[in-house]
Amino acid sequence: MADNNIIMFPFMAQGHIIPFLSLSLQLEQKGYQITFVNTPLNIASLRRALPPSSAVRLCEIPFNPSDHGLPENAENTDSLPPHKIYDLLVASTALKPAFRNIIKDLVSAGAPPLCVVADFFFGWSAEVSHDFGIFHVIFSGAGGFGLACYFSAWINLPHKNSTSSEFTLPDFPEAGKLQLTQLTPSLLAATGDDPWSEFQKKNLPAWGDADGFLFNTIEKLDEVGLSYFRKKFRQPVWAIGPINSSLNGNKNYSGREELVQFLNSKPASSVLYISFGSQNTITASQMMQLAKALDKSNKSFIWVVRPPLGFDTNAEFRADEWLPENFISKIKNENRGLIVEKWAPQMEILSHESVGGFMTHCGWNSVLESLSHGVPMLGWPMAAEQFYNAKMMEEIVEVCVEVARGTNFDVRFEDLKEKIEEVMSEDGRGKKMRKKAFEIKMMIQEATRDEAGFRGSSVEAMEEFLQAPLLKKKMNTMMGLDSSF
Numbered sequence: 001m002a003d004n005n006i007i008m009f010p011f012m013a014q015g016h017i018i019p020f021l022s023l024s025l026q027l028e029q030k031g032y033q034i035t036f037v038n039t040p041l042n043i044a045s046l047r048r049a050l051p052p053s054s055a056v057r058l059c060e061i062p063f064n065p066s067d068h069g070l071p072e073n074a075e076n077t078d079s080l081p082p083h084k085i086y087d088l089l090v091a092s093t094a095l096k097p098a099f100r101n102i103i104k105d106l107v108s109a110g111a112p113p114l115c116v117v118a119d120f121f122f123g124w125s126a127e128v129s130h131d132f133g134i135f136h137v138i139f140s141g142a143g144g145f146g147l148a149c150y151f152s153a154w155i156n157l158p159h160k161n162s163t164s165s166e167f168t169l170p171d172f173p174e175a176g177k178l179q180l181t182q183l184t185p186s187l188l189a190a191t192g193d194d195p196w197s198e199f200q201k202k203n204l205p206a207w208g209d210a211d212g213f214l215f216n217t218i219e220k221l222d223e224v225g226l227s228y229f230r231k232k233f234r235q236p237v238w239a240i241g242p243i244n245s246s247l248n249g250n251k252n253y254s255g256r257e258e259l260v261q262f263l264n265s266k267p268a269s270s271v272l273y274i275s276f277g278s279q280n281t282i283t284a285s286q287m288m289q290l291a292k293a294l295d296k297s298n299k300s301f302i303w304v305v306r307p308p309l310g311f312d313t314n315a316e317f318r319a320d321e322w323l324p325e326n327f328i329s330k331i332k333n334e335n336r337g338l339i340v341e342k343w344a345p346q347m348e349i350l351s352h353e354s355v356g357g358f359m360t361h362c363g364w365n366s367v368l369e370s371l372s373h374g375v376p377m378l379g380w381p382m383a384a385e386q387f388y389n390a391k392m393m394e395e396i397v398e399v400c401v402e403v404a405r406g407t408n409f410d411v412r413f414e415d416l417k418e419k420i421e422e423v424m425s426e427d428g429r430g431k432k433m434r435k436k437a438f439e440i441k442m443m444i445q446e447a448t449r450d451e452a453g454f455r456g457s458s459v460e461a462m463e464e465f466l467q468a469p470l471l472k473k474k475m476n477t478m479m480g481l482d483s484s485f
Contacts, residue, residue: 005111009037009099010139011092011119013077014278015363015384017042019141019216021049022243023117024056030466035113037102039063039095041075061098068094078279086186089121089199100128107132115469117214120147123206130209133476135469138207139214142364144225144239145392146385147215149175151207152228154200157190159183171232174224175388176395181405182387208233211472214465216241216364218447219457221371221440224396236468238461242368242444253345259302262338263349266300269356269434272424273349273375275304276361280382284308284322286404286411291323293416294337295330299424300354301337304344309407317341350375356434357423359403362389371399374441376433378423380404399437401429 006027010020017038024034034056036046043058050056065074068091070084077085106113115135118125129136140147152169153159159167159180166177180188186196207213212235215226219239229237263271274290276282282290287308294301306313308322319328319339331337346366349355350373358370359378367389370377377400379390393400403419404411423430447456455463 005033005035005113007035007113007116009118011121012039012042012075016119026243028056035059037061039075061095096124103132123203126209135211135472137212137214138210141216142385143217144215144222146388148172148225148228149388150385151204153187155204157192172228212236215239216243218444220443238465240458240462242372263352263354266354268353270300271354272299272301272357273355274359277363280361281306281308281313283407287322289411289413290416291327292413297417297420299420304340306342362386364389371440372444374438376423376437378403382407399433
């Protein structure tokens with residue numbers, strides 16, 4: 001059925017592909033046919049990740065990394081050092097003709113897509129969609145506030161006009177004061193004429209060509225950020241989150257029994273969970289200081305570790321080298337902590353009643369997972385819009401204490417210990433944050449409720465989004481406009 005096919009087209013990075021695939025599976029359950037477009041190696045990985053019951057159509061878009069000065073097989077930011085990610089971004093603009101051909105073939109076959117859902121790095125995809133009269137939306141796996149700060153900072157480069165380490169965003173004063181330490185290296189170094197700026201000058205204004213914006217967030221939680229996009233672009237903005245992901249699980253995880261036993265042995269809200277996501281790690285010295293802070297705080301914890309910066313993150317973790325002497329044996333003997341290498345079942349851990357805090361890099365998926373379970377955060381942002389997420393969680397939502405910022409500075413275990421104790425305390429600020437986090441948990445449950453007599457804001461937003469292409473097509477027909485070629 002022509003009005004049933006939705007094209008999904010994320011940028012080539014796990015942090016983008018996973019939310020797109022999660023949304024695809026959600027839309028598929030609603031009866032939509034999904035065509036998921038990406039480069040060959042990413043499609044091969046997705047083939048292995050898709051649930052057997054899914055009928056999502058995986059569509060390869062031709063791409064040869066070596067044509068763009070990239071290493072062979074470099075089709076995902078996972079396989080690139082940070083300084084090479086820009087090259088992949090620029091190379092992705094070369095996908096435009098091939099994407100046009102994919103749309104053209106569908107239209108020629110008499111099955112024009114209902115809608116194109118594209119990545120915010122693919123601003124150019126709106127022009128291609130509209131050339132065929134197809135509705136186009138930008139989907140952000142990031143939250144509204146984080147993406148608003150990102151957009152405004154790149155469009156305005158306000159830090160270049162500031163004489164201090166603080167500045168405000170001229171078109172987004174509601175964000176409050178930002179600091180230079182909350183900017184990524186590429187943004188901090190931007191002059192307006194540098195390569196990153198040149199890319200953004202083409203990409204960001206093209207967002208204005210979209211017919212709307214989808215966000216993996218909650219309306220009431222993210223009002224400040226969402227209102228920025230509504231004012232800026234005068235297009236519909238739909239908060240449809242949290243988008244549930246069934247893709248992060250590892251059914252074969254061997255340490256689950258030990259984890260569950262450890263959590264079951266602890267009082268309610270007494271365990272600190274520490275994980276910096278699948279892409280981030282801290283320096284060896286920061287790791288040592290964090291371990292000392294955990295030791296001195298006397299709090300129970302689960303810590304997901306990978307080798308520190310400068311080492312192969314897929315290599316074996318050398319505890320004797322990167323953690324204090326006898327640290328592992330001490331926490332084991334005291335039944336006070338678990339060190340987990342590389343991966344842990346995060347949702348399962350956060351849902352356990354004994355978990356009372358989450359030290360996180362503030363990636364948006366992790367933020368939503370923490371809030372969905374009413375767990376307050378200790379923020380340690382490291383990249384992308386994580387700095388803005390931490391700011392929002394601390395200053396607006398009041399469920400987070402920022403403990404550190406980035407990986408290019410030294411931390412003191414005394415400072416980390418103080419903040420761990422503050423968040424994990426049974427009274428004072430810790431108690432207030434847990435109460436607030438529980439309120440947000442209830443807010444999220446209400447937004448995603450769908451039952452007789454009540455539909456939450458995220459459920460309604462999803463329905464409005466799915467009706468929008470049909471309404472536009474109907475209006476075009478009534479006005480005598482041809483909606484496709």
